[in-house]
Amino acid sequence: MAHPHDAPLVPTDRDPLLDGLNEPQREAVLHRGPALLIVAGAGSGKTRVLTHRIASLLRSREAWPSQILAITFTNKAAGEMRERVEELVGEQAKGMWISTFHSACVRILRREAEQFGFTKAFTIYDSGDVRALMKRLVKEHEADAYGLTPASTQARISMLKNELQDADAYARQANMTDPAERVFVEIFQDYTRRLRQANAFDFDDLLAQTVYLFRAFPQVADVYRRRFRHILVDEYQDTNHAQYQLIRELTKPASGEGVDVGDGMIALIPDAAEAGASLTVVGDSDQSIYAFRGADIRNITEFERDFPGARVVLLEQNYRSSQNILDAANAVISNNFDRKDKKLWTDQGAGHTVIGFTGYSQHDEAQFVADEIESLRSSSVGYDDIAVFYRTNSQSRALEEIFIRSAIPYRIMGGTKFYDRAEIKDALAYLVAVVNPADEMAVRRILNKPKRGIGAVTETNIARFAADNDLTFRDALAHAGEIGLGPKQQKVLDHLDAVLREAQEILLPASGDDAPPSAVAEGMQVLLNRSGYLDALRQSQDPQDEARVENLDELVAVTREFARNNPDGTVIDFLTEVALVADSDNLDDASGTVSLMTLHTAKGLEFDTVFLTGVEEDLIPHRISAGEPGGPQEERRLFYVGITRARQRLFLSLAMTRAQFGEVSVAMPSRFLQEIPAGLVDWRQSPGDVNSRGGMRSRALNATAPRENRWGVKPLEPSRSKASLAEFTNRVTGKVRDNGDLELDPGDRIRHDDFGEGVVDAITGQGAKRIAHVRFDSAGAKKLLIKVAPIEKL
DNA sequence: ATACAGTCGATTTTT
DNA sequence: TCGACTGTAT
Numbered sequence: 135m136a137h138p139h140d141a142p143l144v145p146t147d148r149d150p151l152l153d154g155l156n157e158p159q160r161e162a163v164l165h166r167g168p169a170l171l172i173v174a175g176a177g178s179g180k181t182r183v184l185t186h187r188i189a190s191l192l193r194s195r196e197a198w199p200s201q202i203l204a205i206t207f208t209n210k211a212a213g214e215m216r217e218r219v220e221e222l223v224g225e226q227a228k229g230m231w232i233s234t235f236h237s238a239c240v241r242i243l244r245r246e247a248e249q250f251g252f253t254k255a256f257t258i259y260d261s262g263d264v265r266a267l268m269k270r271l272v273k274e275h276e277a278d279a280y281g282l283t284p285a286s287t288q289a290r291i292s293m294l295k296n297e298l299q300d301a302d303a304y305a306r307q308a309n310m311t312d313p314a315e316r317v318f319v320e321i322f323q324d325y326t327r328r329l330r331q332a333n334a335f336d337f338d339d340l341l342a343q344t345v346y347l348f349r350a351f352p353q354v355a356d357v358y359r360r361r362f363r364h365i366l367v368d369e370y371q372d373t374n375h376a377q378y379q380l381i382r383e384l385t386k387p388a389s390g391e392g393v394d395v396g397d398g399m400i401a402l403i404p405d406a407a408e409a410g411a412s413l414t415v416v417g418d419s420d421q422s423i424y425a426f427r428g429a430d431i432r433n434i435t436e437f438e439r440d441f442p443g444a445r446v447v448l449l450e451q452n453y454r455s456s457q458n459i460l461d462a463a464n465a466v467i468s469n470n471f472d473r474k475d476k477k478l479w480t481d482q483g484a485g486h487t488v489i490g491f492t493g494y495s496q497h498d499e500a501q502f503v504a505d506e507i508e509s510l511r512s513s514s515v516g517y518d519d520i521a522v523f524y525r526t527n528s529q530s531r532a533l534e535e536i537f538i539r540s541a542i543p544y545r546i547m548g549g550t551k552f553y554d555r556a557e558i559k560d561a562l563a564y565l566v567a568v569v570n571p572a573d574e575m576a577v578r579r580i581l582n583k584p585k586r587g588i589g590a591v592t593e594t595n596i597a598r599f600a601a602d603n604d605l606t607f608r609d610a611l612a613h614a615g616e617i618g619l620g621p622k623q624q625k626v627l628d629h630l631d632a633v634l635r636e637a638q639e640i641l642l643p644a645s646g647d648d649a650p651p652s653a654v655a656e657g658m659q660v661l662l663n664r665s666g667y668l669d670a671l672r673q674s675q676d677p678q679d680e681a682r683v684e685n686l687d688e689l690v691a692v693t694r695e696f697a698r699n700n701p702d703g704t705v706i707d708f709l710t711e712v713a714l715v716a717d718s719d720n721l722d723d724a725s726g727t728v729s730l731m732t733l734h735t736a737k738g739l740e741f742d743t744v745f746l747t748g749v750e751e752d753l754i755p756h757r758i759s760a761g762e763p764g765g766p767q768e769e770r771r772l773f774y775v776g777i778t779r780a781r782q783r784l785f786l787s788l789a790m791t792r793a794q795f796g797e798v799s800v801a802m803p804s805r806f807l808q809e810i811p812a813g814l815v816d817w818r819q820s821p822g823d824v825n826s827r828g829g830m831r832s833r834a835l836n837a838t839a840p841r842e843n844r845w846g847v848k849p850l851e852p853s854r855s856k857a858s859l860a861e862f863t864n865r866v867t868g869k870v871r872d873n874g875d876l877e878l879d880p881g882d883r884i885r886h887d888d889f890g891e892g893v894v895d896a897i898t899g900q901g902a903k904r905i906a907h908v909r910f911d912s913a914g915a916k917k918l919l920i921k922v923a924p925i926e927k928l
Numbered sequence: 929a930t931a932c933a934g935t936c937g938a939t940t941t942t943t
Numbered sequence: 944t945c946g947a948c949t950g951t952a953t
Contacts, residue, residue, distance in 0.1 A: 208943070236943055261942085337943065426941065526940055528944095548942080582929095589929045714943075734941045756940055772941080795939065796944040 151186045151193070151222070155179075162447045163187045166196075168409070169441035171370075171434070172416040175478045176463070176778035177454030177740065180416050184366060185215060187414065188230070189222035191364055199229035203362040203384070203411075207369040209234055209715045211738055215368075231362075235377050236337065237714055239344040243335065244706070246347055246354055255570045255706055257334040258713035262554065264288055264336050267328060267575055271321050280314035282321070291322055295338035296374045296428035298345060301326045333572040341376040348383040359388040363411050369738070370417035370437075374428035382440075385410045413441065420467050420476065423734060423772045425764060452478040454740055456485020459784050462810045463777040469809050470767050478778075488810070490817040491787040492803070492824045496529070496748070499789040500536035502818075503745050506785060507542055507728060510743060517543055519742035521729040523776050525754045528794075529747065530730050537728070547731040553712055557671070557682040561689055562712060564661040565654075568637045569705050571608035578607065584670035586626045592619060596627075608634075633664045641705045651697035654708050658693055662686060733776045744780035746773075749788045750801040773806045786815065790824050876920055876927065878906050883928040886910065891928070 152160050162172045162183045174180035188204065191197040206212040212232050220227040231238060244254045259267070268284040271277075277287065294304055301322040310316050329336065335343060348355035365384055367373065373381075387410045417434045425431065438444045452460055460478045468475070489506075493499030507520055522533060522544075530546055537544045552558060560583050566576035581596075582588040599617045600610035610617070611634070614627035641649055641657040662668045668686065671679045696708050729741070733754070748754065754773055759765030777784060792801045803821045817823070878884070882894045884906070892910030897920075906920050 234943065340943090423941075424943090427943085528939080531944095585930080587929065591929085732941065758940060768941095793944085 151190050155183070155186070156451055158447050158449050158451075159183050159186075162449070163190050165445050165447065166412070167443065167445055168412055169437075169444035170412075170414045171437045171444055171446045172414065172449065173446060173476070174416050174418055174449045175452060175476060176418065176421060176775070177452040177478070178449035179453050180368070180449060181215065181218065183449070184368060184414075184416055185218040185222060188219050188364075188366065192223050192226055197364050199226050201361065201363040202230045202366070203238065203364070204230065204232040204366045205235055205238065205368065206232070207234065207372060207738070209237070211368065212237070234714070235373075235380065236340050237710075239340040239380070240710055240714065242344055242358065243340065243347070244710075246351075249351055249354060250343075250347060251330065252333055252335075253570075253572075255333065257332065257566050257570045257573045257576065258340065258710065259329070259334050259336040259575075260713060261288070261337065262559070263334075263575060266579075267325065268321075271324055271328075275317055275321050275324070277317045277321060280317050282314065282318060287318065287321055290318070291325060292336075292338050293428055294322070295336075295342045296376050298342055298376050298379060300342070300346075328574075331572065332574055333570050334575075338376070341374075341380060345376060345379050345383060348380075352389050355383055355386075356388040358384060359386060359411065364414070365411050366414040366416070368416050369421075370415035371419050371422040371431055371434045372417075372424040372429040373433050375430055375433075378430065378433045381413065385413045385441075419473060420470070420771055421737065421775050423737065423768060423775060425768050426759075426762070448476070450476060450478060452480045453482075454781050455480065455778060456482055456782060458484050458487055458814055459777060459780050462488055462784070462814050463774055465811055465814075466770060466777065466806055466809045467774045470770055472767075486783050487816045488784045488786060488814050490807075490815045490820060491785065492817070492819050492821045493787065493789045494824065495791050496532040496789045496793065497536065499747060499787050500532045502787060503533065503747065503785070504536045504540040504542055506745070508540065510783075515743060517726050517728045520745070521731065521736065521739070521741040521743070521779065522745040522747060523731060523733050523736050523779070524747050525733055525756060525772075526748075527732060529753075533730060533747070542728055543726055544728040544730055547729055548735040552685070552688075555682075555685055557685055558689055560667065561658065561662060561686055562709065564634075564637070564665065564667075565641075565658065565705060565709060567608065568634055568641055568657065568661070569709065572606055574607040577611070580665070581630075584665070584667050586630070586666075587622055588626065592623050595619060630665065633661060636664065637661045649704065651701050651703065652694075654697060654703075654705050655690055655693040657705065658690055662690075733772050736779050737775055740779050740781055742781045743783040743785070744776070745785040745787065746776045747787050748792075749773075749786050749804045749807055750792065751804050752801070753792075754804055754806065770806060773804075786810075788821070790821070876925075878920060878927065884908065884925045885928055886925045 151163065155163065159179060159182070162170070163186045172180060172183060174183070184204070188202060191202065192199060204212075204215060206215055212234060216227055216230075216232045219230070219232070231241070233241070240258065243252070243256070247254045247256055265284055265288060268288045272282060272284045272287060301319070304322060305319045308315050308319050310319070329339065348358075362384060365381065367381060415434070415437065419431055419434050422429060422431045422434075433440075438446060455463075455478075457480055460480055464477050467473070491499070491502045493502055503522060507517075510520065511517070524530060524533070527548070534544070534546070553562070560580060563576040563579040566573050567580055570576070578593065581593060595617055596610050597607060599605070599613070600607050603610070603613075605613070611627050611631045614624045614631065617624075619627070637657045637660045640653050640660060643649055668683065671683050671686075693708060696703055696711065700707060729739075731739075733746075755766045755769035759769050786807065788803055788807075789801055791798050793799075807815075807821075878894050878897055880894050880896050883891060884894060885891050886908070890910055890912055892908045894906050894908050896907040898907065906925075
């Protein structure tokens, strides 16, 4: 592809870093300047461009590895990027910072914590920890009387922190005549105080406090400004305000002789200023899906205004998907107003048509997915080339059930995390109690785990004693005898204190020597064994506790693994990794399994075959999004992200009924389906089919008055546009099946249009939601919504 | 202090 | 449906 007249921007003609890149990609790799925005459509090779750009900087000696900071959205993406850069430049890649915003901030904060009243052993609170603390605060402030819940308070504080509002700043402009507002402010302030006392940061603090640090201590900021000369940010469309400000801080020229003009602003003495770091951001506003947690799409849409002199490069050629898939994606996303028109294209040809399917229930839908997977299998598609997406985690259940029954190997990405399990959190709390004794939450957590006979009363007494004597909660444990507790409690606390000390000697030797790499595993085992935690689990009757013991064994194995990978790693490093690294990097053993995940998790991934399930109103777009400004648009982007993950085959499926919270409800086809041109979708079973047979009247069809046969159902008669529509809808509404008065009892035999004959096992539910549990002679056990199922009594 | 039962309630996405 | 939480009995 290297035509001589392609105006190489550097005087090399056969450059391995540029080989196979199209023109905009080359430009993105080679452009040099203060700011570069790479607008990278889905599948346009942005990771390739980013890695080649980094390699290009290194190879030309424009930058040392240590001068490069590359930010990705997930740890997994960071790992992959590092790997790919390593492939290009080798060992050099080691010195670069390639990490998430959060990891980078932790690294900075650990180094600088002493500057502002924290220690480097600070704890990182995840949302569960925050929830626990918030629960306590809401209770203490009796805030429930004002309609504040722990969850709402937590969400609000998180949002404010993302906007870099701290408690005091917020208090100054809050409407304090509103009692609810006043209580909220008090909780916010109290929360901030508690975190500080606990030597802890929550997730949002990691970003916000780093920005604060940079603003309050310009000389600290300068260290990093001088260090990082090239900053690259992936997924820029999903950055929030705090992240944006962090980037701004880092790309400012080092102030050197800067003069503090107040308000955190630094005036520069021009001669002393070096140039700010060069900034490269990559993103696609059509793939912005995290506005709900504070991502601000304006960061990318207004980039050119924010960084004058920025160059913009557009990558529109798609190397991933077939044209049919891209057409579907383009058609959907073009319904979002307020966006720059951008059309993905490929030279790979039309490919397979999109396949649609409508099931009666989510089980029916799942069965379809399973059947299709098996048939793809027989045409030698590997399981690991297949992914199944859904909007909400709960939808995975039905799929799992069917997959297990069909013996399809699968794994669920995301979902309940290993580190979220109670026993794991307990074990980690033990570590934290040793490493960061100021963390009262951690100490309280382990206080009565295992059960030691310490209840709320004793806990309160300890806390009071600590407050009266100006001790930390942890240190109060060492004075159990003075608190005035019963002998049993005293003894138990003395023991706990001794165990913590013992572990402390292993993890943080008093001699000041560095603990050996094996210390984490050893300390962990001492804590779990000597505290009696493991014994309690082993003696338990609960079969689940057996699994918990195994999980803890696994955790110890993780610590060993950590020591192997990080010979210099400390407990603190271990705890950081655990707090920040979701276990999504268990990606390596992806071999031979179908991947199940939410649409959000799917971002940044790609698969040969994609099943996008549950394409229903109230699911995608999700019901809750309807009320939020920009909600439906974000849902459309989410749908778009899902579509564009597919390389060759895309399946869209939905169900006409869906059980939620144990209630069966009627589902309507998603509006997004109608946005895909009918010709692109080959409906194996369209919503119309199910309607006509199932007799359910689709409100979606009526409400939106389709101008044509939206579902691509092959018409029985030649289509006559309006006339055929009338007939179509008439046919649907004219034959509404309503079995409302059908009396069924256990033992009755019935016939189902699809499943054949069977016997009723049980009837549950009331009125219109009565459900028959039927054992079909050949189709197995099914649950049917009696009112609408295509059944008759025999 | 703890175990258990029963009610209640709330159900999106996640670094 | 399922899990968290509350109240009661031991």
